[in-house]
């Protein structure tokens with residue numbers, strides 16, 4: 068398997084940034100010292116000149132160095148995939164057909180009415196400051212949900228020490244790296260490739276090196292953890308896994324998770340398991356396995372080194388409510404809670420109440436799954452005659468292997484059929500000359516069924532014409 072560090076790794080523009088700062092300070096100093104002569108006539112000129120220099124630095128090509136001087140890690144952040152997509156589409160004129168957006172993974176099924184009612188009924192809670200650890204009732208509800216969903220057994224999860232509410236998994240996945248990485252210790256953060264880009268930004272801003280493990284077609288889009296060297300495991304402080312995967316939909320089997328847990332003890336790293344798509348699956352009797360379930364299966368009853376991330380965004384079609392949780396190793400969560408108390412990201416009280424009602428109900432989640440099931444079956448049937456396409460293990464993305472370069476495919480599809488899909492290479496990094504997202508596009512089947520059918524038919528016409 069290919070492991071790789073970021074290609075931009077190793078650049079050092081810091082001296083230039085410091086140089087510009089020194090120059091500005093010197094100019095302002097010189098101007099101030101001249102005040103007694105020429106500047107007596109124009110007393111405010113030195114300040115005006117220094118303000119103008121600052122403005123120019125903020126706006127001009129020097130901006131890069133100016134920002135670098137603020138926090139050098141910010142310069143390592145890559146543009147988000149959707150920015151790259153806008154640039155790709157710029158200047159293309161689509162045909163006069165209704166636009167169909169398949170690029171963004173934003174659920175579009177209806178939010179459950181009873182959750183919205185709970186939100187409204189508890190609006191008066193907005194006049195209190197919430198606790199970062201959330202109310203006991205929310206933590207208890209989450210603990211019971213985990214036990215039931217992952218067959219952990221009664222009271223396997225301690226609601227007080229092993230559960231923390233978060234404002235959506237995105238902020239938590241990001242913040243987690245800041246809390247657990249030792250910035251001065253040359254640590255690395257391992258993450259899937261292709262990936263959810265937050266993992267990479269989290270690693271950089273925590274002062275760690277992102278290291279990518281590929282999840283490519285050759286391994287059924289699953290990671291080959293056996294191929295990671297002991298040296299890489301030694302440097303690893305944090306391992307992000309994403310199961311079901313975004314964009315691949317692949318579910319990491321329980322046996323693999325158990326091996327990973329053993330590795331985490333051997334090499335002393337933490338596993339952050341992003342399971343935010345775990346409730347979108349196709350066979351009611353075989354839901355995707357989770358990391359806590361694997362921990363119990365190998366006798367790790369305290370969930371040592373294991374932390375899972377769950378969300379209501381996809382499960383309950385509530386992406387705007389910003390509600391999720393982390394659960395697992397109590398020692399790690401204690402430190403994460405400390406971090407979060409300073410970070411100031413407590414969940415608003417009405418959202419806590421609405422979340423309780425959402426986690427307590429499974430019927431709306433079953434209905435939600437049925438809608439996705441129907442869309443996958445229909446779309447795959449329409450596309451199958453023209454391209455090899457298979458239902459993923461779980462999740463709501465089709466990860467389509469394209470017959471031509473993925474960016475070209477996306478651009479032409481937009482230009483000829485007014486459909487937007489996300490090129491796979493925008494979701495992954497080239498490691499040792501290979502980009503595992505290349506020749507793939509991600510299509511989120513989030514639109515209503517009739518729109519997905521129209522999209523599939525237009526896509527079929529497009530592929531036929533290639």
Ligand SMILES: Cc1ncc(COP(=O)(O)O)c(C=O)c1O
Pocket residue numbers: 172234235236237238240263309312313341343377378379380381386390391
């Ligand atoms: C893999 C993955 N993890 C986490 C998130 C964040 O979800 P949220 O912050 O809504 O819980 C997303 C959102 O699309 C995602 O795709």
